[in-house]
Amino acid sequence: TIKNSGKNNYAFFSVGMAEHQINKSKTEAILREAIDTDGFKMVYQPQVELSTGRVAGFEALIRLKNNKLSPGEFIPVAEENGMIIAIGRIVTKLVVEQIRNWQEKGYDIKSVAINYSAVQMYDYGYKAYLMNLLRENAVSPSHILIEITENIFLENKESTINFLKELRSHGIKIAIDDFGTGYSSLSYLTFLPIDTIKLDRSLSMEFLDLDNISVMDSLIALAHSLNLLVIAEGIEEQKQVKRLKYGQCDAIQGYYFSKPLEVEELELDFDKKYEV
Ligand code: C2E
Ligand code: MG
Numbered sequence: 001t002i003k004n005s006g007k008n009n010y011a012f013f014s015v016g017m018a019e020h021q022i023n024k025s026k027t028e029a030i031l032r033e034a035i036d037t038d039g040f041k042m043v044y045q046p047q048v049e050l051s052t053g054r055v056a057g058f059e060a061l062i063r064l065k066n067n068k069l070s071p072g073e074f075i076p077v078a079e080e081n082g083m084i085i086a087i088g089r090i091v092t093k094l095v096v097e098q099i100r101n102w103q104e105k106g107y108d109i110k111s112v113a114i115n116y117s118a119v120q121m122y123d124y125g126y127k128a129y130l131m132n133l134l135r136e137n138a139v140s141p142s143h144i145l146i147e148i149t150e151n152i153f154l155e156n157k158e159s160t161i162n163f164l165k166e167l168r169s170h171g172i173k174i175a176i177d178d179f180g181t182g183y184s185s186l187s188y189l190t191f192l193p194i195d196t197i198k199l200d201r202s203l204s205m206e207f208l209d210l211d212n213i214s215v216m217d218s219l220i221a222l223a224h225s226l227n228l229l230v231i232a233e234g235i236e237e238q239k240q241v242k243r244l245k246y247g248q249c250d251a252i253q254g255y256y257f258s259k260p261l262e263v264e265e266l267e268l269d270f271d272k273k274y275e276v
């Protein structure tokens with residue numbers, strides 16, 4: 001029986017591996033096609049300012065037009081095979097053109113956050129590409145916020161810092177996304193060229209559900225002493241909103257206020273004020 005189970009395990013393992021490979025190549029084919037056929041769109045999730053209930057900005061999140069595959073599934077594949085570089089430019093173009101469209105409709109434009117993968121540091125022309133798009137579409141750089149994650153500093157820390165400084169010198173804002181999930185070092189915050197930290201959902205869950213809320217309060221106070229804005233991500237419950245407001249958190253992005261919205265949905269109530 002031992003021999004049998006060993007065999008089964010082996011068979012199970014190799015089928016699993018093969019399945020993974022097949023899924024990966026399927027995903028790659030889907031991405032390749034989407035890159036070639038305008039197959040991506042963006043949805044926008046409001047970030048609600050806790051002092052006013054107003055929308056402080058939106059985060060742009062990528063979706064496939066014709067497939068339910070989520071970015072959590074396909075972005076890692078695109079990062080691994082380098083397609084993220086093409087996708088990153090597509091996302092940037094979609095967002096800048098969307099902002100132009102909103103400007104033309106006379107909307108009061110908030111900042112729009114774009115997720116920027118560490119792998120995109122290998123897209124050496126990205127900054128020029130972004131600045132050109134902004135110029136061509138007459139969109140102010142001050143409307144753009146770039147979300148990075150801490151792993152971007154693992155390689156080429158100096159060049160990353162210089163890249164971020166250049167973006168900021170044009171008025172583009174920088175946020176650290178998923179804060180609290182990586183090898184977060186608080187000393188980072190004192191010298192990185194950033195404007196905002198986004199506290200990861202896992203952090204809010206951990207600290208708001210247990211009695212460790214003082215850690216959250218201290219983190220927010222530290223960020224404020226460094227002139228950083230704090231956004232809490234993934235907030236789903238009213239009691240979390242209340243506690244974060246009490247703790248002086250600046251804004252909240254989460255299902256409690258709104259899921260990511262399709263453009264048409266968002267435009268129905270562009271200047272919505274939320275009850276906080
Ligand atoms: P992220 O940048 O941390 O984005 C936040 C994710 O949390 C989004 O998932 C959003 O829909 C989800 N979320 C927001 N509020 C809640 C909540 O209250 N509860 C829960 N459970 N989830 C909430 P999404 O859109 O599936 O994106 C997942 C990740 O994929 C993003 O995490 C980001 O890392 C990546 N991603 C998405 N769009 C892009 C993109 O355009 N470019 C790049 N490079 N990565 C992207
Ligand atoms: Mg993000």
Ligand code: MG
Pocket residue numbers: 177178198200233
């Ligand atoms: Mg995040």
Ligand code: MG
Pocket residue numbers: 177178
């Ligand atoms: Mg994330």
